Amino acid sequence: MPLGTLDRTPPPFFKQGPSALSKLMVCSALALFLMVADTRFGITQPLRAGVATVLYPVQWLVLRPVLALREAGNYFESLRSAQLQEAAAREKLARQSLRANQVEQLSQENERLRKLLELRERITTPAQAAEVLYDAADPYTRKVVIDKGLAHGIEEGSPVIDESGVLGQVTRAHPLISEVTLITDRDQAIPVMNTRTGARSVAFGDPAGGQSGALELRFMAGNADVHEGDLLTTSGVDGIYPAGLPVARVDQVERRADAGFARIHCVPQAQVDGARYVMVIKPVAGQLPPRPADLAPTPAKGGRK
Amino acid sequence: MIMRPGQQLLLPANPLFIWSSLLVAMVIGMLPFGRVAWMPDLLALVLVFWSVHQPLRVGIGAAFLFGIAMDVHQASLLGQHALAYTTLSFFAITIHRRLLWFTVPSQAVQVLPLFAAAHAIELAIRMVAGGVWPGPSVLLAPVIESLLWPLVSVILLAPQRRAPDPDENRPL
Numbered sequence: 001m002p003l004g005t006l007d008r009t010p011p012p013f014f015k016q017g018p019s020a021l022s023k024l025m026v027c028s029a030l031a032l033f034l035m036v037a038d039t040r041f042g043i044t045q046p047l048r049a050g051v052a053t054v055l056y057p058v059q060w061l062v063l064r065p066v067l068a069l070r071e072a073g074n075y076f077e078s079l080r081s082a083q084l085q086e087a088a089a090r091e092k093l094a095r096q097s098l099r100a101n102q103v104e105q106l107s108q109e110n111e112r113l114r115k116l117l118e119l120r121e122r123i124t125t126p127a128q129a130a131e132v133l134y135d136a137a138d139p140y141t142r143k144v145v146i147d148k149g150l151a152h153g154i155e156e157g158s159p160v161i162d163e164s165g166v167l168g169q170v171t172r173a174h175p176l177i178s179e180v181t182l183i184t185d186r187d188q189a190i191p192v193m194n195t196r197t198g199a200r201s202v203a204f205g206d207p208a209g210g211q212s213g214a215l216e217l218r219f220m221a222g223n224a225d226v227h228e229g230d231l232l233t234t235s236g237v238d239g240i241y242p243a244g245l246p247v248a249r250v251d252q253v254e255r256r257a258d259a260g261f262a263r264i265h266c267v268p269q270a271q272v273d274g275a276r277y278v279m280v281i282k283p284v285a286g287q288l289p290p291r292p293a294d295l296a297p298t299p300a301k302g303g304r305k
Numbered sequence: 306m307i308m309r310p311g312q313q314l315l316l317p318a319n320p321l322f323i324w325s326s327l328l329v330a331m332v333i334g335m336l337p338f339g340r341v342a343w344m345p346d347l348l349a350l351v352l353v354f355w356s357v358h359q360p361l362r363v364g365i366g367a368a369f370l371f372g373i374a375m376d377v378h379q380a381s382l383l384g385q386h387a388l389a390y391t392t393l394s395f396f397a398i399t400i401h402r403r404l405l406w407f408t409v410p411s412q413a414v415q416v417l418p419l420f421a422a423a424h425a426i427e428l429a430i431r432m433v434a435g436g437v438w439p440g441p442s443v444l445l446a447p448v449i450e451s452l453l454w455p456l457v458s459v460i461l462l463a464p465q466r467r468a469p470d471p472d473e474n475r476p477l
Contacts, residue, residue, distance in 0.1 A: 023365040024395040031369070031391060034384030039434055044383050051377040059378065062335045134337030137344070138381035139443070140436030145380065172380070179380045186437050207437045 045172070049150075052174040059177075063133060125242045127279045128153065130160075133177065135273075142185040142207050144168075146278060149176045157240060159281045165246040165269030166190065166234060167278055178280075182272050183247065184213025192217075192247050193235035197225050200235045203248060209265055212273035215248045217264035222255050226264055239285040309406050315465040318359050322464055327351055327363070331371060335378055343445035348375060349393055349423060350450050353416060354457055356397035357404055368394035385430050389423040396422070413454035420447035 018026075038044045128148060136143040148154050150173050158170045160180050168182040169190075181188050188205040206216040220226060230250040236243025248266035255262045308314075330351040338344060348371055355363035372387030379386070396419050404412050424447050432438070468475040 020365060020395055020398045024391060027365050027369040027391040028388055031372070031384035031388035034373075034387065035382055035430065035434070038383040048377050048383060051374060055374060055378055058332060059335060062332055063337065066337055135339045136380040137338070137340060138379040139340050139342040139439035140381065140431040142340075142437070143380045187435065 048172065049174045053176060056176050059133075066134075125281045125284055127281045130154075130178075130278050130280050132180075132276050132278060136179065141187075142182040142205065142213055142272070143171070144180050144182065144275075145177050146170075146180055146280070147177060148280065149174050149178050151175050154178050154280055155283065157283050157285075159234075159241045159245075159283065160278050161245055161281065162270045162275040162278050164271065165248070166241065167270040167272065167275055169240070170280060180278075182213070183215060183268055183270070184272050190215075190241065190247060191235045191238045192232040193243075194226065195231045195233055196227070197230075199225065200237065203232060203266060206265070210251075210267060213268070214251070215266040215268055217250075217266060218261070220262050220264055222260055222262050224262055224264075226250055226253055226262065228253055231269075232266060236284070240283045242281060242284050313466060315462065316467060316469060318362070318465055320362060323355055323359060323362055326461055327355070327367070327371065331374065334375065341442075342439035343442040343449065345446055345449040345453060346420075346423075347453075349390060349420065350453055350457055351461070352390055353393055353397045353419060354454075354461055356394045357401040357416075358462075360398045360401050363394075364398065365391050365394045382430065382434055385427055388430070389426045392426060393419055393423045409455045409458050412458070413451045416454055417447060417451040420450045423447070 034044060034047075130146040130148040133145045133147050136145055146160070154170055154173045156170055156173045160167045160170060166183060168180045168185070168188065170178045171181040172179040183190055183203070183205055184207050185205045186207055190203050191200065192203045193200050201217050201220055203215040204218050205213065207213045209216070217226065217232075228250055231246060232248045232250065234241040234243055234245045234247055246269040248268050250264060251267045252265040253262055254264075327348070330348040334346060334348045352363065352368050352371065356368070368390035369387050372385075372390035373383070375381075375386040375390075376383050397416075400415070400419075404415055407415065424443065428439075428443060
């Protein structure tokens, strides 16, 4: 029989290290501690960032064939659909050109009027483009991962928008990538304003609603003035989202006689399940004026940080 | 060494092959297929396989580390996969002496409860931590994993089934 056919080292009889049960107990305790630290104390971010940075080359490698397939799909897209898309884009551009041309004049006028009224100037928000790398595979949350991180100046808590509305919020920023929680996640809340009535409320994520998740306006009275088709935009009172970004459109209003609140379902305006290019906006909190000192501190309202 | 009658004497496992198979399973698990609840966890399958076949080389510590890596990749609760994989590896090591006496299809039936337990642990943790119910298709994942057991057994044992003395008639 040639050499190397069998294991040359016999299994150890006496020196077997700690037993499997003790290893199980140590590892389970460590895992439980990590879970509690992650959810309650929020102190695991350095560990996460470290592991994410180590994993980044692997992820980069894995994403190559996927991105190549995407590119190939774009390349072999038929001429007809490309022309249709171009026509739609031109039409949209034409519709927007009137407003876009007026914006300069309106903003100047707005600035002058605001000076007349001694109001503070509107906040301008720096933004940064990013690409969605993949949907996080965790089926218990609604998150995507984008290709910009702390190294590119992304901050935790930054709002993320796509071309048609608010997509979500950066909830974890790693050195090279960041995790974005979508507005349809169950734990995500966003302060909104009904553009028709000016009423402010808070929209909560409803991942079970619709095909790719929806939003729900909670705690609205049964006789509240909300109609199907109302557009909800960010209200700007939270110190995170700039005002006036489209969030959702009211899809269905259920008013029940037995309940004090109406059930209001909304459809997100952003493409929560298909966005590819997004903009990450700096939270406006840093640019807001400081709170007057004599006011009692109230708990921060608005989106999760 | 007591062996099942008719069982083939295997070559020693190459540690390089063991670790690279685990890495490949992790990479396949990282492919962006989207948010699919019934997606079988190939890394869990390969971890159980090596915990059963080579418990001295792949054990609970390795399972824990791979679990942490998957947690960070999937942006899930840190420690969720680590706990599930640790439990999987422990039960795999517990049954490894018994399991190899059975044929491969019966092995697949016997590892089904392990995978079901691992997924149940993840589900319970996330429900307690306030996650979204991922739908009944999550029940399919352990079944698919145990259906893949024979395939994984064939692939991962192939290097150990080569001829001990390769010649020109048996090059591999």
